[in-house]
């Protein structure tokens with residue numbers, strides 16, 4: 001069973017212009033993360049993977065290709081969450097059979113599910129797959145907020161090992177670490193990695209690690225070693241880069257930065273805008289020259 005601590009890239013997916021998965025490009029992104037970014041693992045099928053716009057078969061294809069390329073070199077987490085619980089179970093079984101080290105599932109969204117319904121959702125996937133599970137909490141996109149006591153109820157299922165915490169609520173983060181010290185927390189906002197690391201998170205899962213993974217590790221490890229001022233300097237540079245990326249279009253700009261590294265990162269999947277304008281490409285080039 002692989003260690004799940006450390007730096008995990010939320011894997012980007014390369015798409016062809018017609019929206020199909022670009023297998024060669026996807027393999028290159030996996031390799032870039034392993035060989036150049038030196039990540040501890042990959043989070044496959046997350047928001048960054050444009051997952052919620054894909055069919056079940058496409059999601060499976062991506063799980064298969066990522067695992068086939070990474071083999072057992074690093075830890076792999078499969079995000080299988082969906083408002084369609086049957087799909088989540090099917091994907092969870094598939095990823096588990098492929099050998100993914102752990103599953104993760106976004107809290108079911110769109111409808112206002114009750115907490116017992118959310119708990120049932122997780123327990124159903126776990127029972128069907130037997131795999132470990134990380135709750136993917138991203139309230140700013142899902143509208144779903146889970147409190148300290150509710151996490152305790154979820155953690156009654158010993159297969160739920162922690163939470164991917166994509167929120168800026170550091171009070172909740174601190175309360176969770178204090179209340180459940182044996183459960184893991186992965187920071188989900190790359191621009192807030194330092195405060196999360198100071199509060200004792202066990203790892204981080206982020207989109208920008210696909211291109212800025214080395215600095216991300218430095219921030220994380222320096223914070224753990226108590227070198228806060230040095231970590232802050234690196235967070236400042238990181239956030240200059242992230243500010244530039246967010247202002248220019250998040251996933252397309254990271255893809256452009258990968259292309260500038262020779263990685264065939266492809267297009268985004270519609271209804272997202274498929275490609276950058278010439279002006280945006282010029283901004284990406286500036287970011288690359290300045291920060292990478």
Ligand code: HMN
Pocket residue numbers: 010011043045046047048049166187188189190191205206207208242246250
């Ligand atoms: C995923 O599910 O793909 C990632 O774990 C999501 C990750 O938390 C990213 N969040 C989103 O893209 C919504 C962050 O890395 C984020 O992109 C970054 O901090 C810039 O805001």
